[in-house]
Amino acid sequence: MTTRARREREKRERRRSILQAARELFFENGFHHATVDSVAERAEVSKGTVYLYFVSKETLLAHLLLEGLEALVAELASACAEAAALSADQQLRHLARAYFDFFDRDPQYFPFLMAMDRGKFQESVPAELYEEILQSSLEGLTLAVGVVRRGVDDGVFACPDPEKAACMFWAALNGVLQLMEHPLRREMVGVDKKALYESSVDTLIKGLEGPHADG
Amino acid sequence: MTTRARREREKRERRRSILQAARELFFENGFHHATVDSVAERAEVSKGTVYLYFVSKETLLAHLLLEGLEALVAELASACAEAAALSADQQLRHLARAYFDFFDRDPQYFPFLMAMDRGKFQESVPAELYEEILQSSLEGLTLAVGVVRRGVDDGVFACPDPEKAACMFWAALNGVLQLMEHPLRREMVGVDKKALYESSVDTLIKGLEGPHADG
């Protein structure tokens, strides 16, 4: 029946709009300062409806995170695939660019990924969901490890421990994104975000190419 | 008068103990889950007294931050000075190590430095104090810029924009510290924090040494 299909669609629609409202508000005011009331209001549903779709405020955040991470991983994987034919260092550049593009398009995710660390979060979110998030957040790293490993095999990179090298790479890029996240800090620093990011990629890759890089 | 001197000392003493109590509690439970009541109780003063010394809960955090940053800058400066006679790359290593040591000793600062970015924080803290914090947080960078610049002058580093290079360096190290902050993530990643940090320093310095590093 069409009715049923439409119902399903409306439900998904509503779920999306709640998630979207939460994304906006959590980002604008920070998770703690956003209220479930305001989420409901912006999503144009009642407060009860929010709880119909998500068991708690924290769970709302968790879904936001998971959704974001899954999208990110998908984009990273596709970037890797596209660059499969290129040299390892070019592939790594592709990966880094995809990473950048993602957070450039959706800068909100960054602070959220960090918010997840705090204690109370784990308690208020179904364990299963939490597990999924951690899994997802590892997948990006796994991709990078693969590329570095290939680079080592191909003689492009000279690092004894590809896993550590990938971590380093990943961490450094996160650092740049985080640093440039805050408008004030961006202004203070007086360097362009994208330019800084690309310099970092170049420097790191250059650092990985020579011998004894990560003893 | 001695009385006056004693009074002054007691006041400083009390201020310190409030700050100390706040530090402990904010770190243990996170800023939002710590209450002013609990701070007062642990500092063994009344709640009113807390407000006598600090205009708001956020201001308490701001002072904690400022205090921490000042200590950090002092340590960095001293590390720089100690290494003044060494080559620029060695000096940068010294700086990086001092940075690491600081956060290794007081790992709690890290999350707070990040918390500062959030919206409501700025509103609840005297603008002047906020400004001071930003200033302080830039001073570390300034130190690094100086070292890089000297390295360029000495022909050790080959980067056209020392400021950008220093930023990159700093951001990358922050990224490592942040990544390894969370116990779960540390476990997932399976790499030692200090080793990862040192590899990053090595890789970055190596990257800075060659030509066309940060075009």
Add this chain to the structure above:
Amino acid sequence: MTTRARREREKRERRRSILQAARELFFENGFHHATVDSVAERAEVSKGTVYLYFVSKETLLAHLLLEGLEALVAELASACAEAAALSADQQLRHLARAYFDFFDRDPQYFPFLMAMDRGKFQESVPAELYEEILQSSLEGLTLAVGVVRRGVDDGVFACPDPEKAACMFWAALNGVLQLMEHPLRREMVGVDKKALYESSVDTLIKGLEGPHADG
């Protein structure tokens, strides 16, 4: 039509299953802590259906009560009939035993009979239904009055006011049941429920037999 008959049966069936689910849940968690959702779920119907059969949560309770009371009255009446040939005091014992057996089998009714007293209950239940419940709850007493009256006529009991005597009897037994209802209290008191009940019956009957019992 067979269809019609089946429909009727299904409706009764469904009604029963809702009532049964409510009984279980109200008893397990107390009326206030049980939710209509949980009743619907356990009865395997939708929440809307519950409201199709019962106008409110309170009405659900009222029907439970009424149903229980009707069953009780039936059992009491049958106990009376069975003992019709015996002496009045023996008949009264039979009645008391039937009363005990009923609450021993379904101890949950007791607290609910009491819950009914509370204010909001009357407002949320159709007046007619409420009236029926009160009527039913009186019928047991009427039975007891009849037996006592017969006892007076036969010279077995010596009380000028059979109605009052029956009330007294009834109230006393209720008191025992109520006292022994709570596990903690039962433990504290350190007396067996059935033994206490039977002693009460004996003592009361003995008290009714002599002269000047309820002046």
Add this chain to the structure above:
Amino acid sequence: MTTRARREREKRERRRSILQAARELFFENGFHHATVDSVAERAEVSKGTVYLYFVSKETLLAHLLLEGLEALVAELASACAEAAALSADQQLRHLARAYFDFFDRDPQYFPFLMAMDRGKFQESVPAELYEEILQSSLEGLTLAVGVVRRGVDDGVFACPDPEKAACMFWAALNGVLQLMEHPLRREMVGVDKKALYESSVDTLIKGLEGPHADG
């Protein structure tokens, strides 16, 4: 200092007024339908103040109960003492009358004593307080046991188990009070509360006097 003394008095005063407001509202609307807001309003304090004095709504009820029970026990003890010189049966009558007077004056306690039985109550009340309440609620019974035992020793009562007899007595009186508590039931029954109570006392004492009473 006078100031301090006055402060203390005011605190006690406020505590009392909150307790009093709670008593009224819990009784008028039932515990579940009374709100902490309404308690605060009637006590003419803010909601926060209520929580300053009592850790939870349930604790408020617990204190009401404890206070009531302690007053009751005190009155029962004093009734016993006054009647120390009289025969055991007269002393028991005194005790019963004091019991009646208490609930006649403060009929609210009765429903509360019962409310305590429900599950969630125990969880929301400090264990220590709960224990105290149970203790208190036993003391009345202990008094009755003492009197009955003396009656047995004096040859006035002929019951092998004074403890059971006292329970029975107590339970029966509770039953009468409970039955007559509800206005509607009182009307239905058509018997005067006090008269019914006194008849019960007479009948029970008479029942205890003869032989084989509670074999």
Add this chain to the structure above:
DNA sequence: CATGAATGAGGATTCATTCAT
């Protein structure tokens, strides 16, 4: 008849902040 998604008025509790003493 039956469904179950949506509602939204409450409810208990917390806590930063004030202020009379």
Add this chain to the structure above:
DNA sequence: AATGAATGAATCCTCATTCAT
């Protein structure tokens, strides 16, 4: 200066009830 009692707005969450399909 120091106290700590009082405040009350704010917050998350619940759940009986309705109603379009």
